[in-house]
Structures are given as structure tokens and as C-alpha cells.
Amino acid sequence: MSTVVNQTTPHRSGSVAVIGRPNVGKSTLTNALVGAKISIVSNRPQTTRHRLLGIATFAAGKDAPAGQIALVDTPGLHRQQGKFSASAMSKVMNRAARGALEGVDAAMLVIEAGRWDDEDTLAYNVLSDAGIPVLLIVNKIDRLRDKSALLPFLAQVSQGRTFAGVHPVSALKRNGLDALVKELLMLLPEAPPMFGEDEITDRSERFLAGELVREQLMRQLGAELPYATTVEIERFAEDTSLKQGELLRIGAVIWVERESQKAIVIGKGGARLKEIGSKSRLQMERLFGRKVFLETWVRVREGWSDDETALKAFGYE
Structure with a gap:
């Protein structure tokens, strides 16, 4: 512009x-x-x-x-x-x-x-x-x-x-x-800015981290598991043993609805989960502008996508 x-x-x-x-x-x-x-x-x-x-x-x-x-x-x-x-x-x-x-x-x-x-x-x-x-x-x-x-x-x-x-x-x-x-x-009406000029979203880095993991799930498994996966960030913290802001430690749980789906996400020998984690981490580092250590786990919660209580717990409005 x-x-x-x-x-x-x-x-x-x-x-x-x-x-x-x-x-x-x-x-x-x-x-x-x-x-x-x-x-x-x-x-x-x-x-x-x-x-x-x-x-x-x-x-x-x-x-x-x-x-x-x-x-x-x-x-x-x-x-x-x-x-x-x-x-x-x-x-x-x-x-x-x-x-x-x-x-x-x-x-x-x-x-x-x-x-x-x-x-x-x-x-x-x-x-x-x-x-x-x-x-x-x-x-x-x-x-x-x-x-x-x-x-x-x-x-x-x-x-x-x-x-x-x-x-x-x-x-x-x-x-x-x-x-x-x-x-x-x-x-739009004549009005002053509502946000600082360097702000790009009202969502937290924690939320964006979960979305970046889910993006890789949709890209790699969308045809097999189009709606059966979601992501919950269990840990999001700066590594205090290093220079402030230098490294983020993020723990992401990938939720599925059946044990058979868990096996699909993990892949043979863990290869699929490793690839999802690697590509997610690179996207996070690009967006957050710092190094990221990302750990991922896959867990089962039956019927979560059709459970209003579960959806609220996972952050769906």
C-alpha cells in the first residue's frame, strides 16, 4: 500500500x-x-x-x-x-x-x-x-x-x-x-485508530500456536480426519534459563475422537506426528520471531466435536 x-x-x-x-x-x-x-x-x-x-x-x-x-x-x-x-x-x-x-x-x-x-x-x-x-x-x-x-x-x-x-x-x-x-x-467512520499500528490481532500467541498446529493437521490429514482433530496448548512459556524472549517452550495436545484416529495422527514409527510438529514449529518461529521448542502429544476424547461442554473447554465460542 x-x-x-x-x-x-x-x-x-x-x-x-x-x-x-x-x-x-x-x-x-x-x-x-x-x-x-x-x-x-x-x-x-x-x-x-x-x-x-x-x-x-x-x-x-x-x-x-x-x-x-x-x-x-x-x-x-x-x-x-x-x-x-x-x-x-x-x-x-x-x-x-x-x-x-x-x-x-x-x-x-x-x-x-x-x-x-x-x-x-x-x-x-x-x-x-x-x-x-x-x-x-x-x-x-x-x-x-x-x-x-x-x-x-x-x-x-x-x-x-x-x-x-x-x-x-x-x-x-x-x-x-x-x-x-x-x-x-x-x-468506515472518521475516527482515531482502535489499536496500535504494530498490532495485527487481538488473539494471544498461545492461541495462534494452537492454530498453527491445527493448520498442519488440516493440511496433512484433512482428507482422512477432516473434523475429528483439535489442539489444546498445555504449556506456553519462555525458557527462563536463557536470555529473556530467546526461546519459547510450547506443549501441544492433539485431541482425536477414537484410538484408530490417534494411530493415523502419529503415523508409522511416529513419522506423521514428527512432520506435523516440525512444520508447526517453523511457522511459529516465523510468526513469533524467536526460537521455539515444541512438544506434541495425541490423546483421545470420544465425541468431543459433538459435545458443547468439550467445545467450550477447547476454546470454541
Whole structure:
């Protein structure tokens, strides 16, 4: 984004919900706007399970005000049908997505270029009832083979629906984001920043550590165990025997629902668990900016994903 400072332009600040069906790139878009990885991503639907705040701060540009956008990344809205959709976790995730609209100034409806289905309609209807400005974000335009089909698709999607603006983007390639940020800021009230300019999320490092382990589980085991795993951080502490802040010691418990699933996570000779831990640790070191010593264990709690009490214990809202 432009870093040219314009002292005469009023600062704008507010919150924006990021809404859409599963797997359209909401978390990738949030990370791209924040400029750091705060939301985990994988190619599996329902990777995002929590409502998460990403803080994007922008200096004034030639045609855009300085501002701060609090992006509320959400689980994908989905219809309540099928085995997973009837579970307690599914209901918690839908509540988290709908609850993200409380008190926000605007919203982005994120869809995939070339595709609109019933769950997109569900998300649009939820936003229509909220009474706030909605920008349509058509993501993954880099994957659209026939670029000439984009304009007819935009016309089709916009027919009979009201949007404050339409933005074709590629969150992964960071294409189209400058124009999007400019319009988002203009939808927000004139107000001072809500957070420090170096803050990127309201979540703790402990929470982010658990999410990074779960990201590796979704990436490596999403096809085998799409919803049967969660992560609990049992230990998160600086090593006091070393220079302050030099090393974090983290203990992560991977919870599954059956003994057979435990064996899948551990893998032959412990190879799968070792790989999950190694890749998680590297991501933590990149995000936290310091060395990490990570220990992982796998434990069984039967039926945790359909148990409201267990979900609350594991931090699900």
C-alpha cells in the first residue's frame, strides 16, 4: 500500500466482517490485508473454526485516507444438513459467523470467481438482514481460465442483489487489493485508530500456536480426519534459563475422537506426528520471531466435536 502521508485527510477506523461459504479464501484475504499470517489456511473446507480479529493499518495515500480496519475473519457459513452440519461444532461455527456481524460498520461477502451456489445465497441473505454496507469480493480470479467470462458472471451475480461495490481480486497473488482497501476505508467512520499500528490481532500467541498446529493437521490429514482433530496448548512459556524472549517452550495436545484416529495422527514409527510438529514449529518461529521448542502429544476424547461442554473447554465460542 502507499506510504505517502497526507495530514489533511481525516483518519478512518472501524470494523469489517469477512463473510462467505467455506473455502472461498476469507482467511487468505484477511492475511493479505493485514500483511501477516494470523488466520490459518488449507484447501479443506471449515479450516477456520473461530471468529478471529485481524488488524490492518494503512498510511494515507494520494487518493485514500489513513485508516485502520479491524477485519473479523469467520468460519464459513454452511447449510445445516449432513452429518457434520448437524454436529455441535457446526452449530458453534455458524453462530460465530453470524455473530461477527454484531457492531461492525461494513462487511465483505467473499465468493469464488465463476461460482455461486446455495451457500453463497445463504451468506448474502444473512448480510442483507444486517443492514450494513456490503462489498462483493470475487476472489481467485487468477484461477479463472476464461477471463472473458468474468464480466458476465459479475452481472449475473449482481442482478437482483445490492452491493456497495464489487471487487474482483486474487488474495493469494495480492491483485486488486489497493482499490479494495480504498473503498473499505471510505465506508468506515472518521475516527482515531482502535489499536496500535504494530498490532495485527487481538488473539494471544498461545492461541495462534494452537492454530498453527491445527493448520498442519488440516493440511496433512484433512482428507482422512477432516473434523475429528483439535489442539489444546498445555504449556506456553519462555525458557527462563536463557536470555529473556530467546526461546519459547510450547506443549501441544492433539485431541482425536477414537484410538484408530490417534494411530493415523502419529503415523508409522511416529513419522506423521514428527512432520506435523516440525512444520508447526517453523511457522511459529516465523510468526513469533524467536526460537521455539515444541512438544506434541495425541490423546483421545470420544465425541468431543459433538459435545458443547468439550467445545467450550477447547476454546470454541
